[in-house]
Amino acid sequence: MSAAPVxxxxxxxxxxxxxxxxxxxxLDVHAGELVGLLGPNGAGKSTLLSLVSGLRxxxxxxxxxxxxxxxxxxxxxxxxxxxxxxxxxPTLRVGEVVDxxxxxxSDPMTRAEALARFGLEHLERRQTGxxxxxxxxxxxxxxxxxxxxxxxxxxEPTTGLDVEARHVLWQALRDYHADGxxxxxxxxxxxxxxxxxxxxxxxxxxxxxxxxxxxxxxDLVGLRRVLLTLPAxxxxxxxxxxxxxxxxxRTTAGDDERVTxxxxxxxxxxxxxxxxxxxxxxxxxRGASLEEAFLALTAAQGDGRGSGAPAQDSARxxxxxxxxxx
Amino acid sequence: xxxxxxxxxxxxxxxxxxxxxxxxxxxxxxIAVIGNLAFPALALLFFVVPQRAVAESPLYATAAVVQLGxxxxxxxxxxxxxxxxxxxxxxxxxxxVRTLPAGPLPRLAGRVLNGVAWSYVSVVxxxxxxxxxxxxxxxxxxxxxxxxxxxxxxxxxxxxGLAIGYRLSSKAAIAVVQAIVFPLAFAGGLxxxxxxxxxxxxxxxxxxxxxxxxxLTVQMVTGVEAYVLALPVLLGWTAVFAVLAVLAYRADxxxxxx
Numbered sequence: 259m260s261a262a263p264v265x266x267x268x269x270x271x272x273x274x275x276x277x278x279x280x281x282x283x284x285l286d287v288h289a290g291e292l293v294g295l296l297g298p299n300g301a302g303k304s305t306l307l308s309l310v311s312g313l314r315x316x317x318x319x320x321x322x323x324x325x326x327x328x329x330x331x332x333x334x335x336x337x338x339x340x341x342x343x344x345x346x347x348p349t350l351r352v353g354e355v356v357d358x359x360x361x362x363x364s365d366p367m368t369r370a371e372a373l374a375r376f377g378l379e380h381l382e383r384r385q386t387g388x389x390x391x392x393x394x395x396x397x398x399x400x401x402x403x404x405x406x407x408x409x410x411x412x413x414e415p416t417t418g419l420d421v422e423a424r425h426v427l428w429q430a431l432r433d434y435h436a437d438g439x440x441x442x443x444x445x446x447x448x449x450x451x452x453x454x455x456x457x458x459x460x461x462x463x464x465x466x467x468x469x470x471x472x473x474x475x476x477d478l479v480g481l482r483r484v485l486l487t488l489p490a491x492x493x494x495x496x497x498x499x500x501x502x503x504x505x506x507x508r509t510t511a512g513d514d515e516r517v518t519x520x521x522x523x524x525x526x527x528x529x530x531x532x533x534x535x536x537x538x539x540x541x542x543x544r545g546a547s548l549e550e551a552f553l554a555l556t557a558a559q560g561d562g563r564g565s566g567a568p569a570q571d572s573a574r575x576x577x578x579x580x581x582x583x584x
Numbered sequence: 585x586x587x588x589x590x591x592x593x594x595x596x597x598x599x600x601x602x603x604x605x606x607x608x609x610x611x612x613x614x615i616a617v618i619g620n621l622a623f624p625a626l627a628l629l630f631f632v633v634p635q636r637a638v639a640e641s642p643l644y645a646t647a648a649v650v651q652l653g654x655x656x657x658x659x660x661x662x663x664x665x666x667x668x669x670x671x672x673x674x675x676x677x678x679x680x681v682r683t684l685p686a687g688p689l690p691r692l693a694g695r696v697l698n699g700v701a702w703s704y705v706s707v708v709x710x711x712x713x714x715x716x717x718x719x720x721x722x723x724x725x726x727x728x729x730x731x732x733x734x735x736x737x738x739x740x741x742x743x744x745g746l747a748i749g750y751r752l753s754s755k756a757a758i759a760v761v762q763a764i765v766f767p768l769a770f771a772g773g774l775x776x777x778x779x780x781x782x783x784x785x786x787x788x789x790x791x792x793x794x795x796x797x798x799x800l801t802v803q804m805v806t807g808v809e810a811y812v813l814a815l816p817v818l819l820g821w822t823a824v825f826a827v828l829a830v831l832a833y834r835a836d837x838x839x840x841x842x
Contacts, residue, residue, distance in 0.1 A: 311683040331592045334685040345676025347605075349612035354605060361601040362593055362684040385612075405685075 294455030348387030602694030669749025
């Protein structure tokens with residue numbers, strides 16, 4: 259894509275007191291992309307969005323929005339964001355809140371159109387304090403779109419919604435994206451990112467761990483943990499077996515070593531263990547949840563010389579294997 | 585890229601939008617307004633009207649009405665701006681509004697407009713009680729001056745309110761505003777004329793913005809001369825409050841998200 263990126267994040271660091279929320283983060287989002295920012299709670303996703311929307315300043319690095327400083331109102335004329343659902347002014351009516359927001363844009367949707375996209379048209383005269391949680395959530399997303407922004411930032415858009423409402427909201431977002439908009443959303447639900455995003459950025463402890471197609475990131479997070487006890491020194495061998503992704507934690511007990519292998523294909527890995535007559539015992543296979551997978555990956559990275567640079571998946575595997583054999 | 589040619593909406597339109605909806609929000613919680621409206625008028629009714637010596641003297645009655653009018657403006661500005669801003673800052677809607685394509689000016693200006701508007705509303709009951717039940721009287725020229733004086737009274741206290749509201753959490757702001765409004769009002773001669781003060785209190789009083797404002801206002805509507813330093817004292821405090829408000833606003837930009 260030749261045009262300048264819609265969002266440009268370069269070497270950004272942001273701390274809150276002693277907590278490092280973002281550490282040397284790079285991210286480009288180009289026009290028309292639908293990017294999911296995936297990571298456990300506290301990973302730094304919301305901090306990243308707040309930098310892009312101009313709410314906060316990075317301690318180091320550069321954030322650009324449509325080529326300008328997001329803290330300058332002129333850079334935000336084509337930006338739409340959501341309030342947290344609990345944050346709507348309770349005494350204002352739904353229609354009035356929509357007017358307040360749409361008044362800031364030069365070519366907004368009409369009240370009726372914005373409300374109709376989210377099935378809220380019959381609630382126009384209701385005070386927002388009287389809406390249900392799901393209605394507030396839908397109104398919050400409607401507010402992000404009412405100004406016809408070319409970039410929409412959504413922070414956990416469907417948290418607290420029931421399944422049906424979630425699907426309605428997803429469809430509305432897909433429709434809006436199909437009209438040509440760029441969407442950057444955060445979620446800690448893998449399912450949500452799977453349903454919406456084409457490109458996934460995995461972030462944890464303030465670092466970008468992976469940035470790639472949905473498929474490649476799913477492979478990365480769809481890991482199993484295989485625990486087994488081996489004679490000392492056998493770990494490097496098993497790490498190169500088919501199905502193995504990388505080595506996790508290792509603890510030595512006497513001559514033996516308890517090894518955790520992160521496996522992208524646990525079945526193939528176990529089959530290979532057996533075929534090669536590897537002298538293992540106490541085999542356990544555990545599903546790694548998204549959060550566990552993140553934790554395992556970040557822990558492994560922290561042990562080595564992980565730089566926090568965005569790792570492409572293949573490069574990442576290679577680096578990891580080198581770490582292990584070193 | 586069409587955005588490069590588009591700017592934010594004109595500031596006056598956004599100011600009007602924020603002013604209008606802030607006004608609506610305030611009206612919908614009427615008890616907040618009624619408290620501000622009722623207290624000074626009730627004070628006039630209970631403490632001034634029964635004292636016929638005061639109520640039947642055009643001079644004293646007018647001064648009393650003006651003193652309580654200044655108090656009404658002060659408490660309206662301090663409570664709605666001091667406590668109000670601190671409360672707004674704690675709502676998640678506040679950071680959201682800051683992501684909209686507009687600088688801080690429209691929202692702040694909208695708030696100031698509301699402070700001034702509610703200041704006018706807050707003097708209405710006092711003027712009515714004073715007009716109907718006391719000998720207080722204004723010439724048409726004085727009446728026009730009073731309209732401008734409400735504005736002059738509102739500005740320093742709006743600024744002080746903003747300084748407190750941007751500096752403190754909502755609960756702390758309410759407490760601090762209360763701790764400031766009543767001593768300032770009393771020592772400034774808004775409840776009791778300064779002629780009744782002991783000498784030491786009178787001296788302290790002359791350094792206060794409330795006293796300066798009270799004397800200037802009384803001079804305007806009754807012709808009783810204010811003390812010489814009244815205007816410099818008022819302007820000085822207005823400048824101090826402006827600086828405090830700006831500093832608090834800046835500090836808030838950096839600290840809010842900890």
